[in-house]
Amino acid sequence: MGTVHAKEGQAASHLPKADINYEECQETKQLPLTVPARVDRIHVEGLGRTKNDIVESVVKDIFTAETFEDVLFKTHKARMKLDQLNLFRNIAVHIDISRGRKATPDGLEVTFQVKELRRLVGGVTTEIGNNNEGSLVVGLKAPNMAGRGERVQADYSYGSKCTNNFNVAFIKPLIGGRNPVLSASVYQRHSEWPTSGFKLRERGLVLDFGINSFPLVKHNFQYDASIRDLGVFSRNSSFDIREESGATLKSALRHILSSDLRDEAIFPTCGSLFQFTTELAGLGGNVGFVKNELYLQSNYSIIDDFVLQTTMAAGLMKSISDDKQISVCDMFHLGGPLSLRGFKSRGIGPKSGEDALGSLCYFSGGLHLYTPLPFRPGRGGFGELFRTHLFVNYGNVADPNKDEPIVDQLRNNMRVSSGVGVAVRLGQMARVEVNYCFPLRSEQDDRVNPGVQFGIGVQFI
Structure with missing residues (x-):
């Protein structure tokens, strides 16, 4: 040696x-x-x-x-x-x-x-979230404080949809063969959801322990405790939203299992992504549920720069006690350029007036074909940031409390859309899509969005 x-x-x-x-x-x-x-x-x-x-x-x-x-x-x-x-x-x-x-x-x-790295590092950057929103982020970080990778960082972000977040975190990588990392953060978030008629302010604490069970299989074990204050968005908010308004205390355990085998995150040409999240809320406070959510993505290279992609997402949640509630901000919401193109944001599922209430179960999938731009302008340079995008999307919501089996509920009245558009890479952090959408199957109370639809995010269905 x-x-x-x-x-x-x-x-x-x-x-x-x-x-x-x-x-x-x-x-x-x-x-x-x-x-x-x-x-x-x-x-x-x-x-x-x-x-x-x-x-x-x-x-x-x-x-x-x-x-x-x-x-x-x-x-x-x-x-x-x-x-x-x-x-x-x-x-x-x-x-x-x-x-x-x-x-x-x-x-x-x-x-x-x-x-x-310097003892104190700061900067102003932009960030793309998974809710079709861009944010301006001001950050300050003190890396390697004690010489073994410990760092404290503080971030404040303001989003294009009037959301703002403040977060202070302590991260400690541990010495070990499975890349263990321990972190603790306190946060405050404010977000507005006009399609559901509410605004939300959260203050909480997250403890996270991350470890790899295999080189490309990662586990995150989290404890999340937060006080949420839900308020009405406007005087037009529905009675159901007004009835839910007020403060709630959520105490939850969460496990995130993920494996990313793709060659890159934005325009992958091969490989797959798997992510499964399980959350148990109700260890304290007045919010209680079991929530499971799955996301899958597979990519297949057909010929030179022609990539066929399949995506699938599904979620199921149930209450754990009659004494504990499930809030509208905990529910699944379907519709929009990131989940089901051709429909407006949160345009599918139960509603109270004009406000989307969310669902306890959903399923969504997509089949996509990404190709270079016609005639390959800017090949090997600027043109590589663009892809032509053809897609078919499908999805539905269900209620586990009904007598009808969940599979039958999801299969009946399945929403379907298709379209064509252009996807643009934003560095290595996100992409923009501009699609012309054709809703093929919808229900009477759905909010459809035929024609041009704009989307920006990290993870699309």
């Missing part, structure tokens, strides 16, 4: 001045990747307040490499793990032959050159 030198120092002049990229080396086959090799020493240069033990726990697996290919792969993997710790603003990696009295015949030395 070699040694790790995790101290600040000067880079050796003979080291190659290029970052190691494992994928590029595999593609070009310019290096003898299968020749025997071992790592004698690992140097980590540029450390200041970062403690040695957290760096050593990440890079020590490189010593188990037996070939040059293993060295490249495990070095690349260690670099990604270091980046995930949010300790450094720049990480460079160099590999050279081992020198010195303790050098072995096939020995190598790996050098990580890092630049730590």
Whole structure:
């Protein structure tokens, strides 16, 4: 086993001045990747307040490499793990032959050159939410406070739909082989929902423990306690919304299981995404329910840049006690450019007057074809931000309290829409869709939206 030198120092002049990229080396086959090799020493240069033990726990697996290919792969993997710790603003990696009295015949030395983040980092950014809204975010972060990745961050955001959020969080990555992370945050959120006739203010605390059971399977265990104040949006809000107005206390446990195997998040060409959320509310307070929600996405590359995508989402919730309520802000809502195109936001499901009340069960799915723009303008450059989009959407809502089976309720009177449009990438954080929609099947009390529909978000059905 070699040694790790995790101290600040000067880079050796003979080291190659290029970052190691494992994928590029595999593609070009310019290096003898299968020749025997071992790592004698690992140097980590540029450390200041970062403690040695957290760096050593990440890079020590490189010593188990037996070939040059293993060295490249495990070095690349260690670099990604270091980046995930949010300790450094720049990480460079160099590999050279081992020198010195303790050098072995096939020995190598790996050098990580890092630049730590400043003690206080702030900025103004934009953020896209999953409710067809963009937000301006002002943030302040104190990274690596005690030298092992601990950080405190505060964020304030103001959204295009008059929502505003304030959040203060403490995040602590733990040393371990499954990437454990512990966090605690306090928050205040204000949101307005004119299609349901209410506005909501929440103040609460979230404790979260995240861990990987497998390299690409992540679990988040959360406790969420919040005081919610629900008020009427306007004088036209319905009686059912007025009856629910007032303060409620929610205390809930939540488990989020997710696995993302896609090659990228915005315009994936292959791979799948799985996310299953279970929430139990009612450990205290006057809100109580069991809520399960599933989201699936699969992508298949047909021919060059032609991608077929299937999506599916479903949710089911039930009350756990007659003494505890389910609020309109807890219910599932269907309709809109992110869930069921061709219908207005929250346009499907039970209503009181003009206000959408939400449902206890829903199902929604889609079949999509993404292609390059006709004639490929801007190929290899600006044109790669755009995709032509053809789709078919379908979905329905159900009430588990009815005598009719849920499957029959969802199958009967299924809403269907189709359309064509253009999707635009917004960096690596979200996308914009402009579609021309054709509602094919709807009910009399649905709010349909034929014609042009605009959507912006992260996760679309």
